[in-house]
Amino acid sequence: xTTPPTTPKAGERPxxxxxxxxxxxxxxxxxxxxxxxxxLPWARETEAGxxxxxxxxxxxxxxxxxxxxxxxxxxxxxxxxxxHEDRA
Amino acid sequence: xxxxxxVVILYLGACVGxxxxxxxxxxxxxxxxxxxxxxxxxxxxAMAIMASLASGGSIIGVMGLAYAQGIxxxxxxxxxxxVGFPLAxxxxxxxxxxxxxxxxxxxxxxxxxxxxxxxxxxxxxVLSFTVYIVAQMKAAGITAQVLLGxxxxxxxxxxxxxxxxxxxxxxxxxxTWTDLVQGVLMVLVVLGTAVALIVQVGxxxxxxxxxxxxxxxxxxxxxxxxxxxxxxxxxWAAAVPVIPHVVMRxxxxxxxxxxxxxxxxxxxxxxxxxxxxxxFIVPFAKANHPDLQDADQVFLAVMDSEFGPLIRGLAVAxxxxxxxxxxxxxxxxxxxxxxxxxxxxGLGAKLGDKALGRINVAVVWxxxxxxxxxxxxxxxxxxxxxxxAIGVLGASLLVPVLAGLWWRRANLAGGVxxxxxxxxxxxxxxxxxxxxxxxxxxxxxxxSAIAMALGGFIGRPDPPERLAAIAALHEDDD
Numbered sequence: 001x002t003t004p005p006t007t008p009k010a011g012e013r014p015x016x017x018x019x020x021x022x023x024x025x026x027x028x029x030x031x032x033x034x035x036x037x038x039x040l041p042w043a044r045e046t047e048a049g050x051x052x053x054x055x056x057x058x059x060x061x062x063x064x065x066x067x068x069x070x071x072x073x074x075x076x077x078x079x080x081x082x083x084h085e086d087r088a
Numbered sequence: 089x090x091x092x093x094x095v096v097i098l099y100l101g102a103c104v105g106x107x108x109x110x111x112x113x114x115x116x117x118x119x120x121x122x123x124x125x126x127x128x129x130x131x132x133x134a135m136a137i138m139a140s141l142a143s144g145g146s147i148i149g150v151m152g153l154a155y156a157q158g159i160x161x162x163x164x165x166x167x168x169x170x171v172g173f174p175l176a177x178x179x180x181x182x183x184x185x186x187x188x189x190x191x192x193x194x195x196x197x198x199x200x201x202x203x204x205x206x207x208x209x210x211x212x213x214v215l216s217f218t219v220y221i222v223a224q225m226k227a228a229g230i231t232a233q234v235l236l237g238x239x240x241x242x243x244x245x246x247x248x249x250x251x252x253x254x255x256x257x258x259x260x261x262x263x264t265w266t267d268l269v270q271g272v273l274m275v276l277v278v279l280g281t282a283v284a285l286i287v288q289v290g291x292x293x294x295x296x297x298x299x300x301x302x303x304x305x306x307x308x309x310x311x312x313x314x315x316x317x318x319x320x321x322x323x324w325a326a327a328v329p330v331i332p333h334v335v336m337r338x339x340x341x342x343x344x345x346x347x348x349x350x351x352x353x354x355x356x357x358x359x360x361x362x363x364x365x366x367x368f369i370v371p372f373a374k375a376n377h378p379d380l381q382d383a384d385q386v387f388l389a390v391m392d393s394e395f396g397p398l399i400r401g402l403a404v405a406x407x408x409x410x411x412x413x414x415x416x417x418x419x420x421x422x423x424x425x426x427x428x429x430x431x432x433x434g435l436g437a438k439l440g441d442k443a444l445g446r447i448n449v450a451v452v453w454x455x456x457x458x459x460x461x462x463x464x465x466x467x468x469x470x471x472x473x474x475x476x477a478i479g480v481l482g483a484s485l486l487v488p489v490l491a492g493l494w495w496r497r498a499n500l501a502g503g504v505x506x507x508x509x510x511x512x513x514x515x516x517x518x519x520x521x522x523x524x525x526x527x528x529x530x531x532x533x534x535x536s537a538i539a540m541a542l543g544g545f546i547g548r549p550d551p552p553e554r555l556a557a558i559a560a561l562h563e564d565d566d
Contacts (some may be wrong), residue, residue: 002130014555017495018496019562028178028179028489044309044310050296052308054160054164055160059163061171062359063363065171067352069348069352
């Protein structure tokens with residue numbers, strides 16, 4: 001997934017970021033977007049079942065963010081195992 | 089009272105017993121004392137992480153906050169902590185576990201080798217965590233006072249002596265195994281209480297509906313400024329990836345994969361506890377105990393009115409477990425900040441493992457006793473109190489850590505500037521009169537990021553070998 005890191009020579013100014021798997025970037029963007037939507041004024045003013053949407057969206061974030069991260073780690077681990085088995 | 093006392097005494101005795109058992113191996117090396125030999129399995133580590141984060145604040149405080157300020161405001165704060173863990177698992181767990189060592193200061197002092205970093209980081213940790221420990225002690229004191237009938241000061245003193253004793257002799261191994269016991273106890277008591285209340289009322293929906301009928305404010309958005317919600321969310325989301333007692337847990341894992349798995353498993357359990365408390369226990373209390381003077385006593389009021397002595401004893405043990413599992417991890421992190429970071433690295437003292445071990449034990453006692461004395465005059469709502477203290481760590485450490493791991497241009501000038509700017513701006517805004525509660529981080533994090541960017545673009549680039557060392561932390565596993 002990641003490209004081999006390159007190191008600049010002495011005195012040369014390094015550029016950019018170390019590479020991150022795209023799925024990790026997507027995960028971070030989703031979490032950030034969800035948090036922004038939940039913290040906007042509309043989520044304080046709109047209610048569902050007597051509770052402001054701010055509450056429901058934060059509750060969803062509390063369950064989904066670790067669940068998705070966990071699923072990603074387990075899937076990556078399975079992929080790595082398969083790759084090892086194929087090589088063997 | 090006899091049954092409750094027996095349950096609590098058995099529980100406290102077990103904690104001290106684990107400390108004594110762990111002391112047989114934990115003082116043999118620094119690796120064993122601070123990171124349990126780097127050999128803790130995924131599930132044990134997950135439960136220990138959950139227990140470390142689920143403090144007295146997460147049982148007593150979460151319910152107090154929801155009772156006083158409503159469900160949405162409470163979840164805005166606690167969701168920040170939960171989100172912080174997946175962020176930590178993506179952004180810091182793998183490279184930091186590969187980096188090895190013991191503390192967050194180790195990484196920062198290697199990445200930005202400067203005296204300011206070696207001295208300021210452990211100093212901020214000690215100050216912030218001492219405040220955090222005071223809040224935990226209030227939770228322990230009021231629990232024993234309400235459910236066991238012991239005077240607040242006596243309960244505080246006894247609880248302090250027990251956890252200082254087992255942390256000082258048992259190190260991370262004792263903390264890990266007591267945290268496992270404490271984590272299981274917390275999950276069982278909080279989820280068990282929620283289920284029992286749902287059965288009593290009829291259905292989950294009825295618990296919430298009956299509370300909203302008499303107290304519609306429970307579900308309403310808070311009337312404080314939106315910056316407070318944003319700030320409280322951000323404080324925890326920013327702090328969790330860098331707070332020392334969580335980072336030390338990354339170092340205790342067997343490997344990077346295990347560290348990432350345990351962080352996320354821990355958060356599923358933690359979310360279950362917080363959501364059960366906020367959606368079932370607090371609404372039940374709002375409907376049945378609508379006029380509590382001290383909101384932090386809501387859980388205790390429910391336990392006192394609805395359950396028999398055995399369950400009440402377990403509840404006291406669970407709250408003490410929450411307090412102790414966090415406080416022991418905080419004490420260990422503070423002792424490593426003083427003995428390992430400040431005296432060992434910051435002042436350059438050449439001390440052997442034995443001398444460091446003795447300093448470490450002394451620090452645990454001093455900090456524990458100082459916090460105990462401060463807790464004799466307890467703060468108001470504990471969650472707001474310790475969140476404000478923890479914010480300084482997120483504000484000052486997050487940018488240097490993340491940029492140091494991921495941004496190739498991060499350099500010494502940027503790292504030092506980001507650290508200092510984050511801490512100074514946070515403390516200035518936090519202490520300024522008229523600042524909305526918990527909003528200082530909204531100013532401090534951008535200030536820290538700007539300082540890092542200026543340092544990175546203007547300052548001298550780091551030597552290539554330092555960058556190569558960071559690049560090696562990101563290489564693929566296979």
